[in-house]
Amino acid sequence: MGLLGVTTSAQAAPSTEQANAASVKSAKIGGGFKRLTNVHSIGTSCGKKVIASASGPGKMTLRIDDNRSVSSTLSKHIDASKGVISAGVGWDVTKSHSITVSGAKDVPRGKYGTLNAYTKYAGKKFDVQVLDLNTWVTVQKGKKANKPIGVCFKYTQR
Template structure:
């Protein structure tokens, strides 16, 4: 038996050509390889008709980190006290290009990634005499890392579509003080 695979775009078609003996009624039995190729071709042929669902797997906490963009700042020459008292609204920070909806991500990480949170920025720092001090506030985030699993419906075939994606939610404030 000879197995021929023909590719047309993303569709793979498997043809099995059986050789018949001269004057005999022999039939070609499908090989294991043929069956696997035919199943793969069927999966690819039906993929455009079926829908793909996603879910998060291997969700794990990755601790906290401070943002990179200042949200409030106070500076001045001492002897004085620098004070910041503000309320800010900030949202979750997600990895780029996650192949899952915000509802799927929210369900997986345990908070609504589409909603902003209000955080209170409140802090002070004493600046010594004849020094110039700067107090800067940044958003503090708590993060989770996860993989995105794709599920081909209705077959139930699963595969990991993306690895090591992250989501961070705002939980408070980090301060940085510098003086010269």
């Protein structure tokens, strides 16, 4: 007696070694779930790029009054999404932050002064881990994220 409407096919099941090799390969290619660990504050630092400047001969007062929108900065080549980084450090690394740039410096008579403003950042350092075969593996160490929090000034005169 035959069965109507039923199709069967036989296929050899992969060996255990083949199945394990395939799952390891896909975990490495796909990257798996990621998280940040060892997240800690590294204090504040001043940026290297001048965001506002005033200069002139004395006797005068140099003044800077401005508002700026400044982005967070990240280490290069972080192997985690910006969503994972944001969740790990505690702020949205994709959004710009508004900072007020306001400062003044008196230039003495007979001198020429320059007042430069730089972004002040609060930083966090962290490691990146990936879930590989139910084990968290550290894939990057010592990455950084910096959030703009204010301004640093540097005054020079000649």
